[in-house]
Amino acid sequence: MAGTAVLPAPTQSRARKFVKLLQNSDQVAHLVTFIFAASVFLVTVLLAYELWIHSAPSRAKFGLAFLFSQTWDPVAEKFGALPFIYGTVLTSFLALLIAVPLSVGAAIFLAELAPARLSNVCTFLVELLAAVPSVIYGLLAIFTVIPLLRQYGEPFLKKTLGFLPIFQGPAYGVGYLAASITLGIMTLPFIISISREALLAVPREQREAALALGATKWESTWQVVVPHARLGIIGSIFLALARALGETMAVTMVIGDDTAIHTSLLAPGYTIAAIIADNFTEATGEVFVSALVELGLVLFVLTMILNAAAQLLILATTQKGSKR
Amino acid sequence: MNKITLWAIGVGLAAAVAMPAETINAAGATFPAPIYQKWFEEYHKAHPEVQINYQSVGSGAGIQQLTQGTVDFGASDMPMTDEQLGKITKYKVLHFPTVLGGIVPAFNVTGVTDIKFSGETLAGIYLGTIKKWNDAALKKDNPGVNLPNEDITVVHRSDGSGTSFVFSDYLSKVSPEWKSKVGASTSVNWPVGLGGKGNEGVSGLVKQTPFSIGYVELVYVAQNKMSYGSVKNAAGNFVKADFNTVSEAAAGASKEMPADFRVSITNAPGKNAYPISSFTWLLIPAKFDNAVKGKAIKGFLDWMLTAGQQEAAGMSYAPLPKPVVVKETKQVASVQ
Numbered sequence: 001m002a003g004t005a006v007l008p009a010p011t012q013s014r015a016r017k018f019v020k021l022l023q024n025s026d027q028v029a030h031l032v033t034f035i036f037a038a039s040v041f042l043v044t045v046l047l048a049y050e051l052w053i054h055s056a057p058s059r060a061k062f063g064l065a066f067l068f069s070q071t072w073d074p075v076a077e078k079f080g081a082l083p084f085i086y087g088t089v090l091t092s093f094l095a096l097l098i099a100v101p102l103s104v105g106a107a108i109f110l111a112e113l114a115p116a117r118l119s120n121v122c123t124f125l126v127e128l129l130a131a132v133p134s135v136i137y138g139l140l141a142i143f144t145v146i147p148l149l150r151q152y153g154e155p156f157l158k159k160t161l162g163f164l165p166i167f168q169g170p171a172y173g174v175g176y177l178a179a180s181i182t183l184g185i186m187t188l189p190f191i192i193s194i195s196r197e198a199l200l201a202v203p204r205e206q207r208e209a210a211l212a213l214g215a216t217k218w219e220s221t222w223q224v225v226v227p228h229a230r231l232g233i234i235g236s237i238f239l240a241l242a243r244a245l246g247e248t249m250a251v252t253m254v255i256g257d258d259t260a261i262h263t264s265l266l267a268p269g270y271t272i273a274a275i276i277a278d279n280f281t282e283a284t285g286e287v288f289v290s291a292l293v294e295l296g297l298v299l300f301v302l303t304m305i306l307n308a309a310a311q312l313l314i315l316a317t318t319q320k321g322s323k324r
Numbered sequence: 325m326n327k328i329t330l331w332a333i334g335v336g337l338a339a340a341v342a343m344p345a346e347t348i349n350a351a352g353a354t355f356p357a358p359i360y361q362k363w364f365e366e367y368h369k370a371h372p373e374v375q376i377n378y379q380s381v382g383s384g385a386g387i388q389q390l391t392q393g394t395v396d397f398g399a400s401d402m403p404m405t406d407e408q409l410g411k412i413t414k415y416k417v418l419h420f421p422t423v424l425g426g427i428v429p430a431f432n433v434t435g436v437t438d439i440k441f442s443g444e445t446l447a448g449i450y451l452g453t454i455k456k457w458n459d460a461a462l463k464k465d466n467p468g469v470n471l472p473n474e475d476i477t478v479v480h481r482s483d484g485s486g487t488s489f490v491f492s493d494y495l496s497k498v499s500p501e502w503k504s505k506v507g508a509s510t511s512v513n514w515p516v517g518l519g520g521k522g523n524e525g526v527s528g529l530v531k532q533t534p535f536s537i538g539y540v541e542l543v544y545v546a547q548n549k550m551s552y553g554s555v556k557n558a559a560g561n562f563v564k565a566d567f568n569t570v571s572e573a574a575a576g577a578s579k580e581m582p583a584d585f586r587v588s589i590t591n592a593p594g595k596n597a598y599p600i601s602s603f604t605w606l607l608i609p610a611k612f613d614n615a616v617k618g619k620a621i622k623g624f625l626d627w628m629l630t631a632g633q634q635e636a637a638g639m640s641y642a643p644l645p646k647p648v649v650v651k652e653t654k655q656v657a658s659v660q
Binding site for chain 2: 071072073074075076142146147150170172173174252253256257258259268270274277278279280281282283284
């Protein structure tokens, strides 16, 4: 900025003094960074508070039954969260089931086995994928995943595994399965990119020691490097889970948006984030709006529970493994 | 310091010069948003002193913002209920119909380009009691049409919308069973079917899914070249939706138009009236604290009812019929 140069002298020296104080004084730096850190806490608390306050009419009317009711009737103003909780958890779980083996495998290849040039190109592409907006994934799913599922995938599943109740009913294309596959594809880049970093961070000595003891390249990768990087890998999986739980746009485009619970994975369903996005702008009546806010609260708590579970899991695995 | 102060004054002056005399904020329905944007832009060109900003956030959100007083006026695809009106005590809210929309049953049935639907059949399909395309009820209305022995895939809107309100309002009028089991609202508890987000979501699903049916705005179906059926009106004729038949529904209903314009024109009387038609409204306070703002909005309303109406057809909206325009002009005069 040209303006800085022409500032009058007193101001300049005062500003300098302040910067110097910041650089030299531990206390000031401590205070400033503390305020920044506190703002994160404040935003979280404020979010929870707002969700709690604005869901009051719905909480008063339905109580805990809100969590277990399957009715979603805006005309009669009767609302229940179960179909949406079910849809959210099911699609996120299936998405991870699809994404984790694929992406951890890809990360191992890119970090350990691939030639450096190939690894760099692939990593660049993966990071590019992570930046694609979700609505693009949704459109992609509408034009590729859904027609493929309707014409080939679902009829095949019905023919071969149709005796299972989870693969019965008409093949619409859209539904739990389509949403899970889309979410799986969307979470791939997150797991690959972070897991790869974690694998690369494993000290060279670990590999060399394993090789020196007579292990093959794969044995050293699978038995030494991957266990060493498991914290990072687990972390990436939970980040992917958080993304899957909260994903809105792509899911509402492919899940079929039906407010009932179906056993079949081919049937249409709904997720919490999707119904909020779909209905919030046009919701009429206090109870309807507050029921949607309460769904937000449910999602907030669900995410918190799963995050806590992640922390516990990490704690448990670190204590079992080598203490570092 | 001096330089900064000068700079600030400069920016302030520039802003004051660039700012039009009156900025009016409005929010609401998405269905008429394209024509509203065009109207507000053209009116600003003709009257540079008036600038109207419109956010198409949805009818429900528009009503909410008007109630909270964060916008000067609202817009909605359904009239406000007495309960909603009761919440605004500061002033009376007037409804001004602006243009008309029609909602059509679009379908994807191989080899069939036209299907006649009666209200009862549409209700039966959406209730899930009519399951096959060659159901006796459909065959009866469509002699000579080769309807296949295939399951009907029903598609509805998943997002809350004025379109769903008009469609479910029509079904409530023609089917007692629909009225008692489902009812009419911007989003309802659909007994069967897949949901699609927005007109584009529903028409996308219908286009992709063989043997499906979905309801979409006439504007949208015209742009996308989809097959859609004719619907039996109150006079017993099967009518295909276009600007004329939709406008005729409004003309038929305008004879019994209530003074506050809060009226549903689904299943309207009239030989060629298209039965799934609706007004969309501007929600204008009857009295403005700021007299300049009030005058500006009155000016716009008068322009909208005359010059504005002529642009409707070009933008694929059905214009208001004459008798409604005459009644509305009187209401404009009452705004203060």
